[in-house]
Amino acid sequence: MVVPLPDVGGRDGILKVHTKKIPLSEDVDISVLARGTPGFSGADLANLVNEAALLAARQNRKHVIMADFESSKDKVMMGKERRSMVLSEEEKRITAFHEAGHTLVICKVPNADPLHKVTIIPRGMTLGVTAWLPEGDRHTSSKDYLEDRLTIAMGGRVAEELFLNSMTTGAANDIEKATELARDMVCEYGMSDLGPLAFGKNQQEIFLGRDLATQRDFSEDTAIKIDQEVKKFVMTGYQRAKDILGSNREALTRIAEALLEREVLDANEVKLLIEGRPLPERVLPSPQPQTTQVLKPQPTPGVPGRERPQPA
Ligand code: ZN
Numbered sequence: 001m002v003v004p005l006p007d008v009g010g011r012d013g014i015l016k017v018h019t020k021k022i023p024l025s026e027d028v029d030i031s032v033l034a035r036g037t038p039g040f041s042g043a044d045l046a047n048l049v050n051e052a053a054l055l056a057a058r059q060n061r062k063h064v065i066m067a068d069f070e071s072s073k074d075k076v077m078m079g080k081e082r083r084s085m086v087l088s089e090e091e092k093r094i095t096a097f098h099e100a101g102h103t104l105v106i107c108k109v110p111n112a113d114p115l116h117k118v119t120i121i122p123r124g125m126t127l128g129v130t131a132w133l134p135e136g137d138r139h140t141s142s143k144d145y146l147e148d149r150l151t152i153a154m155g156g157r158v159a160e161e162l163f164l165n166s167m168t169t170g171a172a173n174d175i176e177k178a179t180e181l182a183r184d185m186v187c188e189y190g191m192s193d194l195g196p197l198a199f200g201k202n203q204q205e206i207f208l209g210r211d212l213a214t215q216r217d218f219s220e221d222t223a224i225k226i227d228q229e230v231k232k233f234v235m236t237g238y239q240r241a242k243d244i245l246g247s248n249r250e251a252l253t254r255i256a257e258a259l260l261e262r263e264v265l266d267a268n269e270v271k272l273l274i275e276g277r278p279l280p281e282r283v284l285p286s287p288q289p290q291t292t293q294v295l296k297p298q299p300t301p302g303v304p305g306r307e308r309p310q311p312a
Contacts, residue, residue: 005041008034014042018049025063033069038133040076048076077116078131079123087120087127092260094160095120095128098170100255101159101245102130102152103270108244109148118255119264127170143191146181150237151244153178158241159252182233183226192229199226250276 006014012034019030037045051072056064075081087095103118116131123129157171190196199218216223245252254273258265262282269279 005039006045008038011037011040011045014045015049018046019064022049022053023063025065027066028064028069029066032066033073036133037073044076048072051075074117074131078119078129079126082122085122087122091127092120093256094164094166094168094170096256096259097159097163097252098156098168099128099130100252100259101155101157101241103155103255103265104159104248104252104274105152105155105241105244106130106132107270107274108248109151109240111142111145111148112152115267115270117264117266118259118270120259121263143185143189146185146189146191147233147237147240149181150178150233151240153181154234154238154241155245158238158245159256162242162245162249163252163256178234178237179230182230182237185233186226186229192233194222194225194229248274 012031015030015033019028033048037048040048048069049072052064052068055068055071056062099118099120103115106112106115113132116133118128118130120128153174156174157167160166160168160171186192186194187199190198199222200216218226251274254276255265255270258269258273258279262269262279265273272279
């Protein structure tokens with residue numbers, strides 16, 4: 001399924017349509033929202049508006065304010081918070097170091113999209129989330145950018161290994177995504193030493209009931225080389241993540257400890273932690289209005305999820 005994502009002008013239009021019947025406060029600036037939601041589909045934007053309206057209604061406000069849209073954006077980007085899911089101290093600690101690993105790599109590699117937020121509040125099916133925002137509308141990706149993506153994906157697992165001396169299943173989704181991406185880089189984007197060739201295009205016809213092996217348009221010898229190139233991309237990312245986190249141990253520990261204490265950090269707070277500067281006191285347990293809720297575990301236990309929605 002290929003649905004081109006709307007660009008900033010498209011998002012502006014879509015948001016205007018969806019907010020037409022909703023009373024907006026004067027502080028709501030649709031053009032700011034449109035600029036801050038690259039990568040959102042039309043459905044995501046509809047969802048964003050709905051959620052914001054619900055938040056306002058829940059607080060008995062007559063108008064939807066900009067803060068409603070900001071919270072709603074987090075929810076659409078990172079999944080719904082599941083405060084009912086109680087993590088053990090050990091799980092929290094692992095999640096904090098895992099996410100701190102992704103976060104620190106994002107801040108240290110040259111071609112990453114800027115960090116949006118990192119949280120260890122379970123959301124959707126995930127235990128923790130590191131979210132970033134594409135700076136602009138991205139239509140093509142460079143090899144450098146994709147190599148950095150691989151490094152970011154490896155950051156979680158590497159942090160677990162370096163700082164907790166353990167490996168958990170929490171990295172499964174990162175590993176799967178990284179392997180897929182590396183394979184695309186070799187087989188579709190022609191970015192490996194095998195050259196600008198496409199391999200395995202015919203596999204899309206598998207659903208016709210044909211055998212995978214007969215559909216392969218390359219030799220056994222090439223198959224082995226493809227596997228080697230895929231492994232090379234992933235392992236290079238892994239090694240880069242190891243170098244970055246290994247030489248920034250204090251910063252990583254500061255981010256993980258702050259996550260354990262505050263549960264959510266925004267990009268600015270992460271920057272302060274990396275620089276070793278103190279975090280400002282939180283006047284409001286913000287940045288989201290939801291966090292003012294009492295942190296009482298609900299009686300219904302959630303299904304523990306281990307997957308992550310995005311490669312981070
Ligand atoms: Zn991860």
